[in-house]
Amino acid sequence: xxxxxQLIQGLNDDLGFEYAAVITYRTYASQVMGQTRVELRGFFExxxxxxxxxxxxxxxxxxxxxxxxxxxxxxxxxxDTPKQMLENALQDEIDTIGRYVERRKLADELGEHGxxxxxxxxxxxxxxxxxxxxxxxxxxDDGR
Numbered sequence: 802x803x804x805x806x807q808l809i810q811g812l813n814d815d816l817g818f819e820y821a822a823v824i825t826y827r828t829y830a831s832q833v834m835g836q837t838r839v840e841l842r843g844f845f846e847x848x849x850x851x852x853x854x855x856x857x858x859x860x861x862x863x864x865x866x867x868x869x870x871x872x873x874x875x876x877x878x879x880x881d882t883p884k885q886m887l888e889n890a891l892q893d894e895i896d897t898i899g900r901y902v903e904r905r906k907l908a909d910e911l912g913e914h915g916x917x918x919x920x921x922x923x924x925x926x927x928x929x930x931x932x933x934x935x936x937x938x939x940x941x942d943d944g945r
Contacts (some may be wrong), residue, residue, distance in 0.1 A: 804907065804910070804911055805866060805867070805911060807907065808866065808904070808907050808908060808911060808913070809863055809866050809867070809868035811900070811903070811904050811907065812859050812862060812863050812866070812868070812904065813859075813863060813868065813870065813871045814875075814900070815859055815897075815900055815901065815904060816856055816859040816860060816863065816870055816871050817871050817873055817874055817875040818874075818875045818893070818896075818897060818900070819852050819853075819855045819856040819859060820856060820871075820873070820874035820875070821874040821875040821876065821877050821893075822848070822852040822855075822893060822897075823849055823852045823853055823856070823874075824874055824877050825877045825878065825889070825890065825893065826845045826846070826848045826849050826852065826890070827845075827846075827849060828877065829841075829845045829880065829886045829890070830842045830845035830846045830849075832880075832886075833845065833883050833886060834883070835883055837883050837941075838883075841883055841886070841887075841937075844933070844937065845886075845890075848890075848930060851926055851930070855923055855926065855927075858919055858923065862916050862919065866913075878893070884938070884941060887934055887937055887938050887941070888938070890930075890934055891931060891934040891935065891938065894927050894928075894930045894931040894934060895931060897927045898924055898927045898928060898931065901920050901923050901924045901927065902924060904920055905917050905920040905921065905924065908920060
């Protein structure tokens with residue numbers, strides 16, 4: 802397998818995770834209960850457009866590199882409590898950042914500098930999502 806094929810395969814994995822993020826956030830927004838429902842529902846819903854935008858970028862790059870975008874989402878983590886939803890979302894964001902950092906290195910090595918810049922933008926977006934979830938969880942843990 803060529804390194805371009807590896808890059809396409811990696812981007813397709815990333816695309817599957819972005820699809821899963823959309824499903825996760827939509828599901829969590831609908832399922833969240835309790836005193837934090839209004840706040841968390843709004844938060845989860847606000848993440849969906851970003852994740853769809855990431856999926857669009859990835860699908861377009863996969864095609865530009867000669868591949869076919871996946872249509873299969875990765876598995877979605879179930880959660881029974883709002884805190885578990887946030888913890889799952891946090892871990893997903895952390896994992897996504899790690900994947901994008903690896904993908905960015907490969908894109909740069911292959912001379913796909915535009916893709917590397919796009920991945921920098923995705924890393925920034927996912928880092929902001931991670932930080933927001935951390936702040937919500939911090940407030941949660943502090944009892945505020």
